[in-house]
Amino acid sequence: MLERLDSGLYEYSSFEIKEEPFYLPQGREVALFEAAYKNKLPIMLKGPTGSGKTRLVEHMAWKLGRPLYTVACHDDLSGNDLIGRYIIKGDDVEWIDGPLLMAVKNGGIVYLDEVVEARKDTTVVIHPLTDHRRYMLVEKLGKIFYAPDDFMLVMSYNPGYQSVLKELKQSTRQRFVSIALGWPGEDLETEIVQQETGVDEDTARKLVKAADKIRNLIHQGLEEGVSTRELVYAATLLNSGVPTRDALYSTMTEPLTHDSDLKRSIEEILKNYFEV
Structure with a gap:
């Protein structure tokens, strides 16, 4: 026994x-x-x-x-x-x-x-x-x-x-x-990015809106969309004075894909919200 x-x-x-x-x-x-x-x-x-x-x-x-x-x-x-x-x-x-x-x-x-x-x-x-x-x-x-x-x-x-x-x-x-659990709604995700990083609401909302557009690329070959975690990383870098292009590309482009066409598509989305 x-x-x-x-x-x-x-x-x-x-x-x-x-x-x-x-x-x-x-x-x-x-x-x-x-x-x-x-x-x-x-x-x-x-x-x-x-x-x-x-x-x-x-x-x-x-x-x-x-x-x-x-x-x-x-x-x-x-x-x-x-x-x-x-x-x-x-x-x-x-x-x-x-x-x-x-x-x-x-x-x-x-x-x-x-x-x-x-x-x-x-x-x-x-x-x-x-x-x-x-x-x-x-x-x-x-x-x-x-x-x-x-x-x-x-x-x-x-x-x-x-x-x-x-x-x-x-x-x-x-x-x-x-x-x-899925991606949070726009208002909730904006609040999360703000609370986690201290970034201003306008920047947080732009990041979330851009992420929503990038997530739509899943139907065009992107394996996964931008995570809330990566948005927090992006906002943290922006808040630390990292140039906008560097902050966004290192968090919302490079981790997502190696495909050059998808990278260009993501870049066009980011240009709609930020000067990159």
């Missing part, structure tokens, strides 16, 4: 969100997140790059008073990376918890950012934590760890650029409460 262990073993204060992250809701996502947490339901955040998925999780971790364990998923991330591993330390062999096991032991929110990028064996680890079982089997330790009531699993997913080979399976998607 595998042993059930107490999950609240340690306190990881370094994972706590000390100050309130700035976040303006697009809709009812904050209330939905709170309801999911209260009812011990996992959440999947869907949306394009830079649409506020990570900021929402940070804001909610602060609001709920829970530590946040963030994992940036990548091609080489395996289930063992989430669980933990034995390492050699001097003459001893020591077990080191992975971020998911730390959250299961201690409570808190674990955030798997772009989970579809990870290896497929990670779903074997995740699935038992997303239904009524809420446990993690650690075969190397021969133990089962049960998640406490204040544990929550959140993952993000960008369906816009996922390939057939990296599509998230229905068997995984349908284990989560899904919150869809």
Whole structure:
């Protein structure tokens, strides 16, 4: 019989969100997140790059008073990376918890950012934590760890650029409460850029209007539109005295495409709002 262990073993204060992250809701996502947490339901955040998925999780971790364990998923991330591993330390062999096991032991929110990028064996680890079982089997330790009531699993997913080979399976998607985030409306996005950078309203609105036009190029070959994050970067550079052309091209053109025709199209859009 595998042993059930107490999950609240340690306190990881370094994972706590000390100050309130700035976040303006697009809709009812904050209330939905709170309801999911209260009812011990996992959440999947869907949306394009830079649409506020990570900021929402940070804001909610602060609001709920829970530590946040963030994992940036990548091609080489395996289930063992989430669980933990034995390492050699001097003459001893020591077990080191992975971020998911730390959250299961201690409570808190674990955030798997772009989970579809990870290896497929990670779903074997995740699935038992997303239904009524809420446990993690650690075969190397021969133990089962049960998640406490204040544990929550959140993952993000960008369906816009996922390939057939990296599509998230229905068997995984349908284990989560899904919150869809898109680009904020013009007024909201303008306020976000202003609040984050201190730039004047006229400049912030011009950046947002230009971004809206650039996002329409998605139908003409652009992989993704300008993210709110890039608008914040652009406004930050402008506010720091960087020449307009340099600030806009380094944030709203070069990161989006290598295609010369698309770059020219973006340049024409920017000329409608700024002297570049």
